[in-house]
Amino acid sequence: MIKVLFVCLGNICRSPMAEYIFKDMVKKQGLEGKFYIDSAATSTEEIGNPVHYGTRNKLEQMNIECGNHTARRITKQDYEIFDYIIAMEEQNMVNIKRIVGDDKEQKIYKLLDFSDNPRDIADPWYTGNFDKTYEDIKEGLEGFMEYLKKKDPILRRD
Numbered sequence: 001m002i003k004v005l006f007v008c009l010g011n012i013c014r015s016p017m018a019e020y021i022f023k024d025m026v027k028k029q030g031l032e033g034k035f036y037i038d039s040a041a042t043s044t045e046e047i048g049n050p051v052h053y054g055t056r057n058k059l060e061q062m063n064i065e066c067g068n069h070t071a072r073r074i075t076k077q078d079y080e081i082f083d084y085i086i087a088m089e090e091q092n093m094v095n096i097k098r099i100v101g102d103d104k105e106q107k108i109y110k111l112l113d114f115s116d117n118p119r120d121i122a123d124p125w126y127t128g129n130f131d132k133t134y135e136d137i138k139e140g141l142e143g144f145m146e147y148l149k150k151k152d153p154i155l156r157r158d
């Protein structure tokens with residue numbers, strides 16, 4: 001089982017969008033049993049709050065199932081549980097390390113580092129542009145899946 005945790009600042013816009021798009025990709029590729037996928041925040045700002053309507057609307061528009069995730073903060077224990085901790089932007093990486101400590105096992109990545117054009121994913125909480133967020137996240141997730149398939153034998157079809 002590959003355990004993936006997506007992380008952003010509030011855990012209501014970008015990281016739940018990544019969680020649900022990735023769950024959808026995994027399901028469509030028949031890989032559901034091989035993954036455990038969740039998302040979390042670095043801040044305490046939105047703890048307990050549901051997925052932002054901008055993310056919910058975009059997922060609905062793309063026919064992607066949006067579950068009932070409520071925002072939670074990443075913990076030190078998450079670092080032990082998850083194999084991949086995937087941040088949306090550079091500042092998330094800094095904040096994650098403040099909470100979990102040094103990335104001794106090199107589990108912390110930035111989503112768009114898996115794309116051909118590494119960059120941050122802008123926060124739609126500020127930009128209001130959930131279409132751009134969706135495109136950026138999709139690009140990163142496709143690169144991530146490709147990376148996993150090359151690396152992890154449990155994802156190969158024989």
Ligand code: 4NP
Nearest residue numbers: 008009010011012013014125
């Ligand atoms: P997210 O967006 O990190 O993509 O979930 C944000 C949501 C809420 C806040 C900041 C960013 N906030 O400050 O409450």
